[in-house]
Amino acid sequence: MADLRSNFVGIKSPNPFWLASAPPTDKEYNVRRAFEAGWGGVVWKTLGEDPPVVNVSSRYGSLNYNGTRMIGLNNIELISDRPLATNIAEIKDVKRDYPDRAVVVSLMVPCEEESWKAILPIVEDTGADGIELNFGCPHGMSERNMGAAVGQVPEYVEMVTRWCKQNTRMPVIVKLTPNITNILMPAHAALRGGADAVSLINTIQSVIGVDLDRMVPMPVVGGKGTHGGYCGPAVKPIALRMIGDIARDPELCGIPISGIGGISTWRDAAEFLAMGSSTLQVCTAAMHYGFRIVDDMIDGLSAWMDEKGYATLEDVTGRAIPNFVPWNKLNLKFRTIANIDQEACVRCGLCYIACEDTSHQSISKSLVGNERRYEIIEEECVGCNLCAHVCPVDDCITMQPQPVDGELTWPEHPNNPNRVVAAVS
Amino acid sequence: MTRTPDIASSRLSDAELVVNFSDAHPPLTKEQAVVEAERCFFCYDAPCTEACPTGIDIPKFIRAIATGNMKGSARTILESNILGGSCARVCPTEILCEEKCVHNAREEGHPIRIGALQRHATDWQMDHGGQPFTRAPETGRRIAIVGAGPAGLACAHRLAMHGHDVMLIDAHAQPGGLNEYGVAAYKLADDFAQREVDFLMKIGGISFEGNRKLGQDFSLTELRRDYDAVFLSMGLAGVRAMGIEGEALDGVQDAVTFIEALRSRDKKAVPVGRQVVVIGGGNTAVDAAVQARRLGADDVTLVYRRGHEQMSATSSEREWAQTNGVTVRLWSSPSRMVTEDGVLAGVEFSRGKATADGRATYDPKDTFIVPADMVLKAVGQLFVTDPISGESILVENGRIVVDRSYRTTMEGVYAGGDCTVGEDLTVAAVRDGRDAAEAMHLALSTPDQSETSGQ
Ligand SMILES: Cc1cc2nc3c(=O)[nH]c(=O)nc-3n(C[C@H](O)[C@H](O)[C@H](O)COP(=O)(O)OP(=O)(O)OC[C@H]3O[C@@H](n4cnc5c(N)ncnc54)[C@H](O)[C@@H]3O)c2cc1C
Ligand SMILES: Cc1cc2nc3c(=O)[nH]c(=O)nc-3n(C[C@H](O)[C@H](O)[C@H](O)COP(=O)(O)O)c2cc1C
Ligand code: SF4
Numbered sequence: 076m077a078d079l080r081s082n083f084v085g086i087k088s089p090n091p092f093w094l095a096s097a098p099p100t101d102k103e104y105n106v107r108r109a110f111e112a113g114w115g116g117v118v119w120k121t122l123g124e125d126p127p128v129v130n131v132s133s134r135y136g137s138l139n140y141n142g143t144r145m146i147g148l149n150n151i152e153l154i155s156d157r158p159l160a161t162n163i164a165e166i167k168d169v170k171r172d173y174p175d176r177a178v179v180v181s182l183m184v185p186c187e188e189e190s191w192k193a194i195l196p197i198v199e200d201t202g203a204d205g206i207e208l209n210f211g212c213p214h215g216m217s218e219r220n221m222g223a224a225v226g227q228v229p230e231y232v233e234m235v236t237r238w239c240k241q242n243t244r245m246p247v248i249v250k251l252t253p254n255i256t257n258i259l260m261p262a263h264a265a266l267r268g269g270a271d272a273v274s275l276i277n278t279i280q281s282v283i284g285v286d287l288d289r290m291v292p293m294p295v296v297g298g299k300g301t302h303g304g305y306c307g308p309a310v311k312p313i314a315l316r317m318i319g320d321i322a323r324d325p326e327l328c329g330i331p332i333s334g335i336g337g338i339s340t341w342r343d344a345a346e347f348l349a350m351g352s353s354t355l356q357v358c359t360a361a362m363h364y365g366f367r368i369v370d371d372m373i374d375g376l377s378a379w380m381d382e383k384g385y386a387t388l389e390d391v392t393g394r395a396i397p398n399f400v401p402w403n404k405l406n407l408k409f410r411t412i413a414n415i416d417q418e419a420c421v422r423c424g425l426c427y428i429a430c431e432d433t434s435h436q437s438i439s440k441s442l443v444g445n446e447r448r449y450e451i452i453e454e455e456c457v458g459c460n461l462c463a464h465v466c467p468v469d470d471c472i473t474m475q476p477q478p479v480d481g482e483l484t485w486p487e488h489p490n491n492p493n494r495v496v497a498a499v500s
Numbered sequence: 501m502t503r504t505p506d507i508a509s510s511r512l513s514d515a516e517l518v519v520n521f522s523d524a525h526p527p528l529t530k531e532q533a534v535v536e537a538e539r540c541f542f543c544y545d546a547p548c549t550e551a552c553p554t555g556i557d558i559p560k561f562i563r564a565i566a567t568g569n570m571k572g573s574a575r576t577i578l579e580s581n582i583l584g585g586s587c588a589r590v591c592p593t594e595i596l597c598e599e600k601c602v603h604n605a606r607e608e609g610h611p612i613r614i615g616a617l618q619r620h621a622t623d624w625q626m627d628h629g630g631q632p633f634t635r636a637p638e639t640g641r642r643i644a645i646v647g648a649g650p651a652g653l654a655c656a657h658r659l660a661m662h663g664h665d666v667m668l669i670d671a672h673a674q675p676g677g678l679n680e681y682g683v684a685a686y687k688l689a690d691d692f693a694q695r696e697v698d699f700l701m702k703i704g705g706i707s708f709e710g711n712r713k714l715g716q717d718f719s720l721t722e723l724r725r726d727y728d729a730v731f732l733s734m735g736l737a738g739v740r741a742m743g744i745e746g747e748a749l750d751g752v753q754d755a756v757t758f759i760e761a762l763r764s765r766d767k768k769a770v771p772v773g774r775q776v777v778v779i780g781g782g783n784t785a786v787d788a789a790v791q792a793r794r795l796g797a798d799d800v801t802l803v804y805r806r807g808h809e810q811m812s813a814t815s816s817e818r819e820w821a822q823t824n825g826v827t828v829r830l831w832s833s834p835s836r837m838v839t840e841d842g843v844l845a846g847v848e849f850s851r852g853k854a855t856a857d858g859r860a861t862y863d864p865k866d867t868f869i870v871p872a873d874m875v876l877k878a879v880g881q882l883f884v885t886d887p888i889s890g891e892s893i894l895v896e897n898g899r900i901v902v903d904r905s906y907r908t909t910m911e912g913v914y915a916g917g918d919c920t921v922g923e924d925l926t927v928a929a930v931r932d933g934r935d936a937a938e939a940m941h942l943a944l945s946t947p948d949q950s951e952t953s954g955q
Contacts, residue, residue: 141566142538421605424544440545447545467541468606 077380078387079373081115081177083354084246084271084331086204088115088177091388092344092369095335095356096121096181096207096250099366101155103165107172112366113373116177118274118356121154121209122162124184124194128153128215136283136293138309147309148359149283151294151301153215154183159197166201177354178202179248183209183221186231188238195243205245208235210261211252211277213304223277226252229264236268248333251275251317253310258317259324266330273321274333274356276314278304307359311337315350319399322351329393339368341375348388349395403485410477411458413437413451419471422447426462426472434461506873507751509771511796517767520794524686524820525589525616533620537566539603540612547600548614553923553931554581558597562617574625575632577618582657582934583650585626585696586679587927588619590687592783592814596927626695631702636663638705641944644669644727646714646887649677650926651733651917653700654933655940660705662941667727668706671713677735679926681760684787685767686794715887724912729940732888732900732908732915733933736881736924742779746837747877751844755780755788755878762791770795773874777847778802778826779834780878781811786818788876789826800826801870803849805833806860829870833862838869846871883919897921905943906936914940 079090093116094100094109101120109117130152138147155162170178180203184190198206210232212222225231232249239247249265251258253276265273282292282302292300314336321327334352338344339360347355360368385391415426415438427449430438437455441448451462463472486495512520528536540562548558556577564573577584593599593615601611625632641664645652648670656666674680679693701708712718714734723730739754741747755778762770772795778785781804789802802821804811807830811818821828832849839845846869852862883898894901894909899921906914916932918924 142535421541421602422547423541423602424546425541428544447547 077377077385079115079377079380081354081388083177083333084205084248086116086177086179086246087175088354089175090115090369090373091348091354092372093117093177093179093333093354093356094361094366095358096209097358097362098152099358099361102157102162103169106165106169106178109361109366110169110173110176113369114176114366116179116204116354118179118181118207119162119166119203121181121183121212122159122194122198123154123182123221124190125159127156127158130156131296133294133296136303138283138307145307145359145363147281147283147305148307148362149281149294149303149305150278151214151296151303154209154212159194163197163201166198166203170202170204177204179205179207181207181209181250183212183216186220186225186235191235191238192242195239195245199243199245203245205248205271206239206243207248207250207274208239209250209277210235211250211254211275213252213254213278213280214302223252223254223280226250226261226277227255229260232261232264233268236265236270240269246271248272248274250277250335252277253313253317253336254280258320259327262321262324262327262330266327270330272331272333272353274335275321276310276317276336278306279310279313281305306336307363308337308339311343315346318347318352319350319396322393322396323399339363341372341379344372344376345379345391346395348391349393350399351393351396353388353392406479406482406484407488408481408483409479411460411474412453412456412477413458413460413462414473414475415449415451415462416471416473417448419468420449421468421471422449423467424449425465425467429461429465434459438462506774507771510768511772514768517795521685521689521767521791523689524684527623528613528616528620530620533565533617534568536613536617537562540566541602543602547602548597548612551597551600552580553596553925553927554587554934555931556580556584556597556618558614561621562612562614565617565621570621570624571629571632573621574629577621578625578632580934581927581930582654582700583679583696583926583930584618585622585699586650586683586688586693587930588615588622589692590679590683590926591615592817592925594816595814626699631699633657633661633703635660635704638665639663639944641665641728642667642726643729643731643940644723645731645733646670646723647677647733647735647917647919648672648675648697648708648710649733649735649917649929650679651735651929651933651936652677652731653697654930655731655733655916655937656706656933657700657703658934658937659940660703662937664705664728664941664944666706668708669712669714669718670708670710671737673710675708675710677733681763682756682784683763683926684759684791685763686791713887715889720888720891720893720910720913724910728912728944730913731906731933731936731940732893732913732919733917733929734883734887735918735929736883738882738884739877740880740882742834742877742879744834744836746839746844749837749839749844751873752837752875752877755784755876756881758788758876759784759791762795767795772797773872774798775872776800776874776876777870777872778876778878779847780804780880781806781813782878782880783813783817784881785876785878786813786821786826788878789821790824792874792876793824793826797874801829801872802826803829803832803834803847803870805831805852805862807831807854831860832868833860835864835867837875844873844875847875881918881924905939906932907939 081091096118100117136149137145210226216222217224249270284293333354334347335356427438437452466472542559546559561573561576597614598611644667648668676693776792776797778789831852850862851866900915914936916936917929
């Protein structure tokens with residue numbers, strides 16, 4: 076049995092699955108239920124200064140696709156809307172009752188040292204295992220110069236991180252916003268400020284849709300809408316890329332990463348680990364199905380690790396990073412060609428029309444007797460994979476890698492006007 | 501022992517009859533329709549569309565259901581098939597579009613429910629949008645259509661759309677043809693046939709005259725004189741005789757006559773036996789048998805002279821008969837009606853089998869009797885030539901001969917539907933009517949056309 080125990084910058088949990096700072100971790104009641112369900116840890120819903128913020132009614136918008144609900148979720152909620160003292164008392168009780176679980180407290184107070192100095196000891200007193208700095212909230216709080224407004228300015232990230240490191244013994248995790256052009260900038264700033272770890276991604280600024288009858292962006296609050304933060308399965312690719320960028324950056328010295336963004340299954344979790352995460356935070360999937368989903372996440376991850384011979388989480392973390400390279404390092408001599416399994420083919424014609432209209436006209440269509448038949452024209456196929464993706468039958472169209480004759484990357488390619496001419500030996 | 505024929509009406513209560521003759525397959529809810537629509541792969545050059553006689557762009561209308569574009573969905577169906585609503589209910593989709601659905605290749609017997617989705621979209625149109633098409637400016641051309649069944653109605657609608665004036669004439673009081681008095685009641689429940697005719701007529705430019713029979717009340721020559729063109733869509737008005745002893749006895753009836761009574765009268769007033777024998781192997785036989793059961797017959801036996809494979813009723817029709825408690829007996833040929841005291845008491849059959857060359861032989865000595873107080877004959881319908889007998893219209897193998905443009909051998913006279921050769925299906929009749937209308941429209945818009953006629 077794989078060992079799923081996690082030690083993340085000194086914060087221990089029986090498994091790497093934490094609930095991200097969000098409604099599932101808003102109060103004691105939820106968190107106790109989460110721990111009973113088996114979650115390894117929680118990042119408590121972000122605390123702020125009193126008086127608490129006020130949330131609107133009508134808070135979420137959902138992106139549904141072809142019958143699947145909530146492939147993306149957007150929200151216009153703010154941080155915890157309960158008094159600080161209430162949260163602090165509950166955190167203390169929960170931590171006391173679940174000493175083996177990770178309890179991290181998310182914080183967001185004004186960008187002034189006094190504010191941070193004031194709140195840190197209060198949090199420390201709960202016995203919490205660490206803090207996470209919410210530099211990510213992209214709506215509502217950013218207009219008040221908090222959240223993403225801090226996360227988007229590397230100098231602020233560094234400064235606030237440093238204040239925290241100087242004023243608490245608790246490990247400091249900096250939660251990064253994806254609403255920037257280069258994730259490495261705030262990540263470097265966090266490291267300079269002394270962060271123990273980073274977590275990402277927070278939500279992405281979004282308008283989830285428009286109510287076409289009322290002509291209002293959704294979710295609609297009394298006839299008006301505002302932009303919100305986007306998360307759920309649809310953001311996973313964005314998260315994976317940003318996490319990978321940080322994990323492979325030599326100057327970040329392997330800063331520990333808590334991966335977040337669309338994790339819904341053990342398979343997602345494994346991918347996040349492979350791209351450099353050590354712990355995994357989940358929000359939307361829990362909001363969609365409840366806490367019970369953690370069962371299969373734990374089970375599935377453990378079974379997969381056993382199958383692959385990975386004994387501990389460290390064996391998986393960052394495994395894919397050596398193979399995550401800049402485009403310039405890809406071998407332009409590599410070729411793969413589509414192959415259609417005629418036995419499995421249901422003759423829907425989707426590969427044909429996709430390649431014909433939008434790719435490289437590499438699939439032929441013919442009638443054999445009364446049966447339509449689709450075949451790859453191998454000489455024309457550029458190996459783009461499109462047909463394999465549109466085919467509704469699993470493994471019917473497979474991509475066949477061809478024998479490779481050496482390596483040629485863009486920097487050396489004859490078509491590259493700035494090519495580096497290989498030294499003649 | 502004396503018997504009296506036990507044929508009676510009102511075997512069941514009103515409430516039972518309402519249940520028995522309501523929609524056999526209730527409509528999909530909106531949620532069900534969207535889930536089903538989203539299963540569709542949106543195939544390219546879709547095989548389902550090729551299998552539809554009217555060539556409805558099926559992936560397109562299904563995708564429109566999935567995206568919530570109900571108007572576009574209905575329009576896609578109706579522009580190919582203005583009777584898309586009844587076709588959705590009566591088409592044997594298991595041998596048409598749904599048979600060709602690629603989902604069968606993944607899981608046999610689980611095609612997209614195209615018929616049910618088509619019904620969903622066309623119902624929406626009839627409930628919300630009324631007639632989606634408008635007439636072209638009037639051309640002043642007048643066309644007569646004889647027979648207001650699916651072929652005649654589809655032809656009328658298309659001609660009206662092109663701006664022509666249409667006179668629909670029918671021997672029955674109501675338009676609709678077999679949709680109105682032939683197709684099983686539970687397939688076209690709740691007066692759907694009539695509602696659909698009303699919907700279709702809303703295009704304008706179509707007049708209807710009922711209770712007027714060609715060959716009796718008027719002649720084809722008169723029509724040719726008074727109209728710019730004529731379309732014949734008279735269906736099959738006759739039935740085949742079995743030619744056996746006792747066929748004229750009381751209690752022996754044509755299945756189509758029985759069904760017509762059931763479709764046009766209060767179900768309670770339709771007499772049915774306790775023990776009913778239906779002879780035949782087509783959908784008419786199945787419909788008669790099932791409806792006899794649903795009227796309250798105790799035992800219904802459907803007897804066909806050959807095997808399953810030769811039956812023209814589809815396998816789902818056969819299953820439908822069986823789940824409705826109809827006993828199906830195969831390889832049995834009727835030899836005579838059996839009487840007791842001059843009253844119908846049963847039918848005698850001789851057992852048969854297939855010979856090596858695939859033909860059927862029956863042993864006249866190996867017989868059995870199925871008791872019956874009512875016998876329904878469903879051994880095939882025939883085209884009755886009398887109404888056109890004096891005219892220069894070629895009839896071959898019992899059907900009117902037409903060329904690819906639906907022209908008969910009489911100038912300016914077209915024909916389609918069951919009275920011409922081809923599959924006897926509602927959807928095929930609709931295609932004929934539509935395409936004949938296009939051919940007539942073309943001929944009327946380019947006057948030279950008729951002179952350069954020929955096969
Ligand atoms: C019992 C039964 C059940 C069926 N069930 C199905 C089914 O479930 N699905 C399916 O696809 N098909 C079914 N069919 C077949 C389908 O009904 C026909 O193929 C279709 O109705 C043919 O349309 P049509 O317009 O050619 O003829 P019809 O519908 O027969 O219409 C012909 C019209 O012409 C009129 N007419 C006839 N002679 C004259 C005259 N001399 N003068 C004036 N008017 C005249 C008739 O009154 C009638 O209204 C069934 C047929 C029968 C008999
Ligand atoms: C395979 C692929 C290649 C693309 N190449 C370009 C490109 O060369 N230039 C560009 O401006 N956008 C490019 N795009 C982005 C598209 O123009 C478009 O902005 C994007 O796909 C979002 O639209 P959609 O997801 O709604 O289709 C590309 C998208 C895809 C999928
Ligand atoms: S891989 Fe791309 S180019 Fe090759 S056949 Fe498939 S769709 Fe066409």
